[in-house]
Amino acid sequence: MRKIFQIALGILAAIGGFVDIGDLVFNIEAGAQFGYQLLWVVVVGVVGIIVYSEMCGRVAAVSKRPVFDAIRERLGFGVGLGALASSQVVNLMTLAAEVGGVALVLQLLSGLPYRALIVLGIVALAVVIWVSPFEWIERIFGYGGLALLVFAVAAIKLHPNWGDVAYGLVPHVDTPDKLVYAYFAVGLLGAAMTPYEVYFYSSGVVEEGWTPKDLGLNRANALIGYSLGGFLSFALMITAGALFLPLGIEPEFIGTVALGAQVPLGQIGLILALVGILFAVGGAAIDTCFSGAYNVAQYFGWEWGKYRRPAGAPRFTVAWVVLLVLALLVIMSGIDPVMLTEYAVIFSVVALPLTYLPVLLVANDRAYMRSHANGRLANTFGLIYLVVILVVAVSAIPLMFLTHQGQG
Amino acid sequence: MRLSDLLNVEVRTESGKSIGRVHDLRAELTPRTLKVTGLVVGGLGLLERLGIGAPTAGARVRTDDVVPWSAVVRADRRGVVVRDGTKPS
Amino acid sequence: MRQAEDLDLGLGLLDHQLVDSEGRRCGNVDDLELEGIAEGAPRVAAILSGPPVWRGRGRLGRLAAWIVPGDTVRVPWEEVEKIESAVELRKTCRELRLGRGDDRARRWVERIPGA
C-alpha cells in the first residue's frame, strides 16, 4: 500500500512536472505547425528525462545529496553560483508563467477578471503550500492532472491519419521552414527535460528519506511517471495536428489548448481539459516554487525541506515566499504567460548542461555511490544526452532569434 | 594559508620550468588529522578535480600526476615551486 | 572515522554540506585553513564557513561576499566527526556558531500562524 502511495510521487512529478505550461504550449504549437512530424522529439526528450531523473533519484537515495549540492561540489563556488543565478531566473520565469496559466484557466472557468485571479491563484497556492502536508499536495495535483487524459480521447476522436502519426515517430524533416522546425525541436526537448523537475524530484527523494532499498521504486517512478507524461505530450500534439493544422490555426492562448478537447468532445471535454490544465499547471507552479527554494538553500548550505514545519527551515521558507511574491510582480506586469513560457523553456535549455554534467559526474563517484554508481547503460545514455544537451543549449538562443520565436 | 590560495596557482620547478597548475591537494585522512600529501597537477589532474579518476572515484586511473609534498620547496598564492626533475606525466 | 585513506581536498571536502551532531544542515565548507606549509608538513587546521570566506573564491565569490553580510565561522578540524557525502560535525551548530542566519530568519517566520 505504501508503495502505491509513493508511486504518486512519480505521478505528481510526471503530470505536475512533466506536463506543465511549457509542454502544453510547445506540444500544441508544434502540432499546429508541423502536424505529427515532431513526435519523435518527444520520445527523445522523454527518454532523456527518464535517464537523468533516474540518475538524480539514485544519487539522492544513496548519497543523500540532492542535485544542487552536486552542482556546487563539482562546479565550485563561481560556476556553481552562475548555475544558481541562471536556474533561479528560469525558475522565476517558469513560476510566473505557471501562475499566469492558473489565472487564465480560472478565468476561462469563472469569467472573473484576470488580475484578480492572479492574486487569488497566488494566495491559494501559498495557503496550500503552507497548511497541507506534502502527501496531500501530491495527491490533489497528481490526480487532478490526470484529467488531461481527456486529450488522449480527443486525439482518437479527431481521427488522425495513424499512418502519419507513426511516421512522425521516425525523425524526418518535411518542411521548407527548417529553422522553425529546429526551434520547435529544441523547445520540445527543453520542455521535456526542464531542470526544475530533477531539482524537485531529487530533493523530494532526500526529504522522504529514501535509501538504496528504494532504488526499484525510483526506477519505476522515472519510467512510469515520465512515460505517462510523454503519452500526454503525444496526445496534445496529435490533437493539435489533427484539428488546428488543417485550419491554419496558430495557437497563442491557453484557451486554444482547451478548445482542442471541446471540439471533439463537447462541454465535458472542455471542462475536463480546463480542470486538467489547472491542476497540472498549479502543481508545476508549486514544483517550480519549491525548486527555487531548494536550489538556493542547497547552494548556500541552509537547512531546507517542506516536511519540516516552516520555522524548521526558516530561510528556505523565506525563499519560496519571496519567489511567489516576485512571480506575482512579474505576471501582474501584464506579460503574456504563453510568451513568457517560451522564453522560460528556451532559457532553461541553455542552463541544462550545468545541471546535468555534475549529476553525471557524481553518479559515477564510487565514494558517494558505492555499488550503485552508474552502470554502462546509464553512462552510455548519460553521455549521449549530455552531447544532445550541449548542442541544443548552444543553438537555442540563436534559433529563437532567427525564427522570431517560431514565427518564421 | 587557505586551500583556495593554492588551487589553480602555477607550479614551477626551481629552474623555472612550468609543469602545470594545482588542480587539487591530495591528503591522507586519519582518525585525528588530515595531512596534505601531494599536489594534483597536469591535464589528468583537471579531470580529477571534476571527479574523474580521483582516489574516491573507485577506478583509480593513475597517480603519477600527483607531486608528492616532499618535492615542494615553496607554496603560496604566488605559485608553487618544486624541486628540479619533478614532473607529473 | 574510517581508516587512513586518500582524499582530494577540492573534490572531497570543499563546497560540501556541513551537518551538525543533531543532523541539522548548517552551511558549507567554503574554504579550508591549512597549517604547517612552511614546515613541510601541511595539514588541514580548520573548516571555514560564511560569506566573508567567499572572497577567496574567485571573482564571483568576491562579488557575493561584498553583497551578503555575515561572519566567518572557523570550525577546528578536531570537531569533524566523519566525512561522508556531507561533513558531519561532533557538536551542535549552536555550539559551533554555525547556521545563525537560519536562527535569525526563524524569529520572523515563527510569527506567521501555522509555522
Added chain:
Amino acid sequence: MSRPATIGVALAVLAFSGCGGGRLSQEELQKEFEAIQSLAAEGALVADGVADGRTTETFVSVHAQYLSEAARQIQTDVSAASGPSEKRSVERLASLVFQDLEELHREPDDRALAARLRIRLELYAAAAEKRAR
C-alpha cells in the same frame, strides 16, 4: 543583473521593437493575413460549439474576447504603419474579424447568432488564407 536576465531583457526589447510603426513589407503583410486566418478559423470553431450547444458560456465569452483583442491589435498595428496596397485589405479583414469575435464575446449564449458568426468567420478565414499565399 545576471547574464540570462540581461539577455532576456535585450531579447524582449528586440522582439518588441519589431512591431508597430515603420513600413510593412509584402512578407510582413502575408504574416498578418496568416494571423487573421488563424484568429477567424479559431473563432469559427468556438462559434460552432455555441451553435451546437456543446460548450460553456463563460469559456466562449472569455476566449472570444482574447481572440477579438488579438484581431484588434493586428488592425491597430497595420493601420499605424505604411505599406503596399494590400495593407487596406488586412485592416478591413482584421476589423471584420474583430467585430464578429466581439459579438461572440458579448452574446456567448445566442445559438442562432453563433451559427451565422461561424459561417462568416469561416469565410473570412478562407479569404485571409487566399491572400496569405
